[in-house]
Amino acid sequence: MEARFAREGDYLTVYISPTNSALVFWVKSVANRGYSAIDYGPLPISAGTALPTLDGGSATVPEDGVLPARAYTATGIQFPSPVPNVYTSSDMWYLSEDMRDRLFHVFQRVTPAWLRVDVQVPTGVTQARFQAGRATLGVDRAFGFSRGGIEVVHIPKLSYGYRYANETNLDVRTFVRFEYAEYVVEVPRNPRLVFEILTRRVPSLWVSLPVSVMDSAVERALDDVYGFRGFRVYREDEAQKAIKEYEETLKRVKLGGGG
């Protein structure tokens, strides 16, 4: 999983698969250019915490940051901020609604690399699904997870929960490294440009929002932060219809005026 970020002046498309729509941004700047790595340290799991195991039992975390043999985190965890004065000290990636011009693009790498990883958006709502949502997947199931890391875009006003599972018989000491970009973004106001981006005629970095079901909290966050839930993605031969719809959508957009 190689970290690949948008650069200043690039377009960034955040695709939302359940609604076949996308947020389109113009990256005005990258606020952390030159210092994208955070050696966070062990996973924030505390000694004494009881975790379920993949075998149906339970295991107690023996020491801070140690993921016991066969154990998994049933509910997603957040990363407390290692620095002061952040918006929410218990979740370093949480941004408030009024920080809508900021977007975190985060590559998380976990040691040991065999750990299963998934993300809940919002916390408590597992997003990995199978067969149109009939089956819920994730780190505690046979599939529906990645190993050793995950790429995520953090939408403001949403708290994401990360989950981990350790299939081995070892009580492993964990470590997390983030590589991230703090984008300063705005939404292009030209509906034709939005259409050109969404039909891939204009280059853009495409990233998927890690959702496969639209929770009401996600919808609320999109409404409150951006004023809309994304531009519907149309086929190339639907330009007229798309552009007309985008014109209406852009009237509700709360963010920026570039492009």
Add this chain to the structure above:
Amino acid sequence: MARELFTVYGSASPTASGQSGDFALTSPLVRGSFAYIRVPKGMRLKVWAKRLSGTAGFTLLVQYTPDVTASSPTWAVLDAEHLASAGSLELEKRRPAAVFGLTGNEAVKLSYANTTGAGTIYAAAEVEVTDEE
């Protein structure tokens, strides 16, 4: 691609010749000691290098089982290295001993055998768990 390389280490003190047993292993990546490493399903465990030291006649065995969850797992030898005389031996493999996690129940352990007398023996291995070929 997920890839983790780490060192495991064990020592034992046979008191007479002909003794055998399993190493209680330790690793900086692991809290406490462990007898074996269970291979995650779909991943491969590779033993890239081995280091042996101690008394003459010490044989290091890399053993695996297809099902460590069985009540009495059956272990088979995958690789063996023999320390012919007292001292140390370091072996790196361009092609490692590898065990594939077909079911997620496979496991690998390090054992010793054929010791020729009392003394302390040491073993270390560079182990990789990866989903790459």
